[in-house]
Amino acid sequence: MSTTTKPVNQKAWFLVLPVIVCVAFSAILPLMTVVNYSVQDILSPDRRIFVGTEWFAAVMRDQDLHGALWRQIQFSLAVLLVEIPLGIALALSMPAQGWKASAVLVIVALSLLIPWNVVGTIWQIFGRADIGLLGYYLQQAGFNYSYTGNASHAWWTVLAMDVWHWTPLVALLAYAGLRSIPDAYYQAASIDGASKWAVFRYIQLPKMRGVLMIAVLLRFMDSFMIYTEPFVLTGGGPGSATTFLSQYLTTKAVGQFDVGPAAAFSLIYFFIILLFCFVLYNWMQSLGTTQKEASHG
């Protein structure tokens, strides 16, 4: 088997160039604009004052921001804690082949393809006591369920909606990872007398590490940026119980048209996510590097 280290080839840059062009166009130019706005106070098209870090400081002091940030962290953690294990469990229970595999695949993936505002609308209806299946039966069971009035109920509903919406993403990634494990591993484990749990822990989980990293990163990022679904479902309420970061930002930018602070916060927002992801990414890379190289051997 040849070496597992990759050869150096600077000409590979040409292969990467199209991607960089596409993404840079969509990313760098706008980002520059945002940076531009974040350090200026635009009183009118002709009158711009450089204010340095004033907006940043103002935003950081904002109590609303602290509240939204704290809620957001709680939400994202809850999402990861529920969706990752649930997704893995789902992938393990999905059939591997045959028509059943295809049917299950389609049903499971359905929720991913529903436009996010429709997801919000579905659950908005679903949870209503008058016209919704969930709301109606909960009321019948004597449970005074109201996601508009009760903050705790709103939280659980938003969480349930997200789990319903996004667990299939984790499941599909884990499923693809599972399908790529050659049969010989299962056969060897059977010969070695390994229990189902040992098979999961020593074969399936390690081999899924790559896809699970993608899943964890994606779910963290997306849950941290969530906007449409909770906005449609609860509007951020009751009060600000379910107001997360993106809604806070959008309200500031669009609602109050405070472009300066909004731009400043955008950058802060971006860097928070960046930091978390950088840490997560490196941590999982360190866990997986030897394993990744070995899997080529």
Place this chain on the structure above:
Amino acid sequence: MARIELDLAHAYKANPQRDEDYALLPLTMTFEDGGAYALLGPSGCGKTTMLNIMSGLLQPSQGTVKFDGRDVTRLSPQQRNIAQVFQFPVIYDTMTVAENLAFPLKNRKVPAREIQERVGRIAEMLEMSHQLDMRAAGLSADQKQKISLGRGLVRSDVSAVLFDEPLTVIDPHLKWQLRRKLKQIHHELKLTLIYVTHDQVEALTFADEVVVMTRGRAVQVGPAEALFERPAHTFVGHFIGSPGMNFLPAHHEAGQLQILNQSIDVSGERRLPPGPLTLGIRPEYLVLSATGKTDTLPAQVLRVQDIGTYLMVTCQLGDLNLKARMSPEAAAPQPGDTVHLQVLGDHTCFYQNEVLVK
């Protein structure tokens, strides 16, 4: 260590009608306890199917598998206590070498001290004692295959070790090392070893007896010399040897052997059945004589290749290409020369319907 007896067939479909419906045509075979066997044949001949039936990863559609007289047909590989080494190394990436080797014993709740002792002994046998605490995932392919093998050997009561083309991903210059190691282990532990391969060199050097298979049928079982000298089937003659046997179509009628347009008298020699036959002679035994004797066939030399240790002469007889090996010191003919091929001899074999005529 066990004696394995097979009396089975394996078909793809429920009601097999023709030969093509079978992955393994009905066969009976015995693998003696402690013997080293090779299942040799081209892709699709059924050798891996047979291996998987022996290991328990596959159930034969009909028939039985017996270990030491015990019917194990319905038992799992674990229950049969076999070990299998696959085409690519199968190891537990997250564990160290020692943990990998200890795994089967741990699952059987063997006491820790005994585990340590067994692991140490096997590691030493495999020359991996210094790597016991290294992460298995970072090792090279041949070392990983040794670990795979080790996991099988670590159980003291393993009934047989089955190999499914285990050297496929190993670098060529390391293959011989592993082969030698396998022979050493066989010598030391006296286990029943069954080795599947499509490489005749591997099979012939590794095994005491080779099972040559083609299209679901085992056409010959025997040691290397038997396969070489007396192939029981034209396939064996063709597959074994580099290059394989030369075949000439012939017709036997009343003591006269008709080959192409020649007639050779064979009445004094062995008793051959009448009718169409195939004459087989290996390049090693095809003698080129300069002058034509009564029982030789004239042929045209096409080319002479110097392989180093011998010369390979390709001749044309009618529309057949025949190959002959000559010693490098012999007087080599030139392309275009006419030579006389002595096809009859002690090593010539006759085949009727592809089967050897005794």
Place this chain on the structure above:
Amino acid sequence: MNERRFKKRTLFLIAYLIFALLPIYWMVNMSFKTNQEILSSFTLWPQEFTWANYQTIFTDPSWYSGYINSLIYVAINTVISLTVALPAAYAFSRYRFLGDKHVFFWLLTNRMTPPAVFLLPFFQLYTTMGLMDTHIAVAMAHLLFNVPLAVWILEGFMSGIPREIDETAYVDGYSFPRFFFTIFLPLIKAGVGVAAFFCFMFSWVELLLARTLTSVNAKPIVATMTRTVSASGMDWATLAAAGVLTIVPGAIVIWFVRHYIAKGFAMGRV
């Protein structure tokens, strides 16, 4: 013992499938009712079954054009994303080059940026370029997050193919394009399928950018539906029907790539 575990898994699977389908069933249920029935009574299936809602959508251009517009920009985006991502993923998978790890991570960071951040800048950018309200604008805007994801997914799958296969092909005299298309691509079919699926998915469901960059000509279905919500009386029935119809293209896409997702890829069986 295997039987028992098997049963537990099947039960769990069925439980999840019910959980997954319940809200959708409810929406389908509503789509066949009239608004009157929805607001007045609670029924598990339509008492007065009606096709009217679907009829509205299929006959009213403001509704069905939304679907067509969405499909157009999603298709453009998926094709571009895959086309540029494949060579890049190959480069990341097979070679080391100056700044490779940093570029890879930078790509990922674009996926991490909240779309809200780009609202205003995008608006200005595309207006300046005269591309407002075009399909290509939305397709290009979505490249921001789809291309990094495609590169990431494809790189993961490509790294699972041993480099020996590339080397063998070169030794056998294959040119790079021929090797890539005839040998390599079939091996990573699953990866291409998964990447295409995600590109389609994230582009199809995205609301904020799609709505910001379009007004009339390229107005996607997601924007049309929000119009319903902001109308004075909630048109639940039509909304439900529209919602049901948004699932259809996605279901078709899953159906086509199901084999690739399910089969994964083989290790070294060239």
